[in-house]
Amino acid sequence: MAKVICIGLGPGDPDLMSVKAHRLLAGARIVAYFRKAGRPGQARRMVAGLIPEDAQEWPMEYPVTTEIPFDDPAYNAALAPFYDHWAARLATAPEDVVVLCEGDPFFYGSFMHLHARLPEGQVEVVPGIPGMVGCWTATGRPITWGDDVLTVLPATLPQAELARRIADTDALVVMKIGRNLPRLRAALEQAGRLDDAWLVEHGTMPGERVRRLAEVTEAPYFSIALVHGRGRRP
Template sequence: MTGAVRHRGALRVVGVGPGDPELLTLKAARILGSADVVAFFAKAGRPGHARTIVEGALNPAAEQLRLVYPFTTEVALDDPRYLAEMAQFYESAASTLADRLDRGLEVALLSEGDPFFYGSSMYLFDRLARDYAHEVIPGVTGMSGCWAQARIPICHGDDVFCVLPGTLDEDTMIERLKAVDAAVIMKVGRNLEKIRRALRAAGLLNRAMFVERGTMGDERIVPLARLEEDKASYFSLVLVPGRQRPR
């Protein structure tokens, strides 16, 4: 464990994987089974994906702290209100966790996938790690769960691999795609049509695979060129496998 120990309580940021409860690591399961407090993010009116994954794995006596986002995709990332209100939300959530840590409680903060890969939990870690003992438990990423389910080896040898957010502007996305051998495009959602155009322009559309809710019971895997929708759900990504050279 690292970090300055000024209080008895410790923060453990726990990656819980992409969706299949069996992809929870042994270490994560052990920590969740004994934590005094379990905190998790959720959209208003939803149970919270990370919390759903760990159903049955928690200490029955643990306090459960539901941290409800003020919004998710309703406000654009470049809207000044987004940064201001999200920063306020993370400050408030960090204060809530600090209160428990100050009381000497062990706090487990859940994160879908891996905590440091596009995870909201990193923003609370940033605010708390300097003052509290802490530990980060890595988790299976959504993208690795998806390419395993799709049976698509993503890269090999000296392939150059890139992870791109679907929120990039189209010209930048095309430029990045042309410069790599393999890619994963995250944050698909309402960016699906733009992503499709960029892949077509980069000559990669026929290699692209769309995966929705990978590792979950209702997952869907289909070649992107055959997908008819122009929008995708939150739990979606696009795989562009490399491995185009002989080995």
Template sequence: MTRAPGTIYGVGLGPGAQDLLSVRADRLVRNGKHVAFFRKAGRPGQARTIVNGMLADHAIEFPMEYPVTTEIPLTDPRYNEILSGFYAACTDHLRQLADGGEDVVVLCEGDPFFYGSFMHLYTRLKPHVPVEVVPAITGMSGAWTATGAPITWGDDILTVLMGTLDEDTLVSGMKHADALVVMKIGRNIDKVRSALRRAGKYEDAYLIEFAAMPNQNVQKLCQAEGKITPYFSIIVVHGQGRRP
């Protein structure tokens, strides 16, 4: 008798606080036999850190360590080639578990379908084994909530940009935005600062580090000159649109 395949669950963990997980995510995390997560080599991994103390004693962990992060420029053809091989290898391991009837919980920071690494596994796994995605609060939602002010009003247009974009593209997107979120900051901070100045939005920008985590920090970007920021920092500019 052929054993039914297991299911791969891409579980969104939200911005960082355990009590912001959905009920479904909490249940899957606490009961998972196989738990996979991405991390940089030598680091515990942000997703794994979020669930500290939640995993079952019997959980079998599968850390998926990025072969490159910032060592090779995004424009270098080797970058996609190396990462493609990495995602294929991770997919093979997860698929073998699912083909053997095992369920696997893949921990995902924020929402799995919002700029997350899980998407690269999802597209490779979906044709072959059952895959379910558990949505979550996004990191940017946690960030703008931390500022204590609404991000959009009335008909405001919200624009989300990646700090990895070239400066001219950032400036163009910023100029056309009412409300703005810039993600993937890290070593791109000086470029993002320059773009915000050129777009006339620098003085209104907030820098949020570790949103919804114990070490959360919120300050005006102009008060953080020269500061080295973590990759997962987020910059927001609030909309000021129509209101009654």
């Protein structure tokens, strides 16, 4: 039985991919990756020039991304058959398939939805550096000190829930921003943390940009917001 091997590509810079992930990619015969229809896909862009020329490429095109709110029943109704289809195709591939995943596959990665559908024992997952690590490194400041508590939030939460959790933590990472930026900004201000927040776009990649979040009016979905901890130090 062929294996499905998902490799975490890290935060964006191909030099930050693990040696194991690079080795598996270099020897791949079939390479699969998620993308929005009509787009090359972030994972595919990250490995430009690294996929063997004779490898088959299987782009897995989402039927929906941000066009429908995630809490709309139509969202899961569209995505569930998509994951069912691709899990079945990967499970019956004629040889091993290497699946690309930005960051780490088990940290908000789409691959986890395939993993839950694939036969046990057929899957291998290679961890990668999460994107948030590249982003807080881009700020040039440690994200946590001493006993700081780090909280990771999706910006898709309601504003009141965001504000409550922001106020209750020392250090903060917020993902899935995009059109949720106004809600996040309002929640940070409500929690008294707006002036401490940073926004990093395309961390570790050529278009990397680091700004104070209070100065930003729009942000891509895959940007990350950060609030650094100020905990115990010797």
